Amino acid sequence: MKIKEAAYVISSPSVEQCPKPDKPEYAFIGRSNVGKSSLINMICGRDALAKISASPGKTKLINHFVVNKEWYLVDLPGYGYAKISQSERKKREKMIQDYLRKRETLVNIFVLIDSRHMPQKIDLEFVNQLGEWQVPFTLVFTKADKEKPTVVERHVKAFLDKLRETWQFLPRNFVTSITKKQGRDEILNFIDDCNKAVKEKQNEI
Numbered sequence: 001m002k003i004k005e006a007a008y009v010i011s012s013p014s015v016e017q018c019p020k021p022d023k024p025e026y027a028f029i030g031r032s033n034v035g036k037s038s039l040i041n042m043i044c045g046r047d048a049l050a051k052i053s054a055s056p057g058k059t060k061l062i063n064h065f066v067v068n069k070e071w072y073l074v075d076l077p078g079y080g081y082a083k084i085s086q087s088e089r090k091k092r093e094k095m096i097q098d099y100l101r102k103r104e105t106l107v108n109i110f111v112l113i114d115s116r117h118m119p120q121k122i123d124l125e126f127v128n129q130l131g132e133w134q135v136p137f138t139l140v141f142t143k144a145d146k147e148k149p150t151v152v153e154r155h156v157k158a159f160l161d162k163l164r165e166t167w168q169f170l171p172r173n174f175v176t177s178i179t180k181k182q183g184r185d186e187i188l189n190f191i192d193d194c195n196k197a198v199k200e201k202q203n204e205i
């Protein structure tokens, strides 16, 4: 897929206030500093796009971008913040949970994992939670250029092995790096395939 156009649409404080659900939608989430803004910019080929949702006030919200007038890219707040109050965290978790479980056009959640580390509890917990909710997701292992390929491979395998302990099926995964645009085509092809599948399903109805 070629990116012809990518534009910021709106930042919403709840799923009810999100744009009309009239396009297939793909959300990006991960711990703060995992490389989410960098990945969104790489995917869209726009250097400053995710800066909009990283600006003050918007990091807590559900940020919609429209790509090629065809699908929505959604930048979600990071999880696992240490520096916010309990009540603020609860509020944010509720907003994210509502969005993930109620947004009917949400096709896939890209869960970003820092490829430099062995499996982290907080990421495993989040992914297991998605499994319980039965929301579709794929894993994206970021910053692959920061370690040797063998180390990245080891970390990816360790994460999948952890999931294997409780899961029958493993999610699809991508390995990305912004320095070499690694993973960009794979992710865009995946989105393209999903968009086509959504269209076919609509035509059947």
Ligand code: GDP
Pocket: 031, 032, 033, 034, 035, 036, 037, 038, 039, 142, 143, 144, 145, 146, 176, 177, 178, 179
């Ligand atoms: P966010 O908080 O998840 O949005 O993370 P950012 O996109 O701001 O990235 C955090 C830091 O990691 C920044 O200094 C980025 O330049 C760096 N970073 C993100 N992705 C990559 C990558 O693929 N390779 C390298 N070398 N650095 C990256």
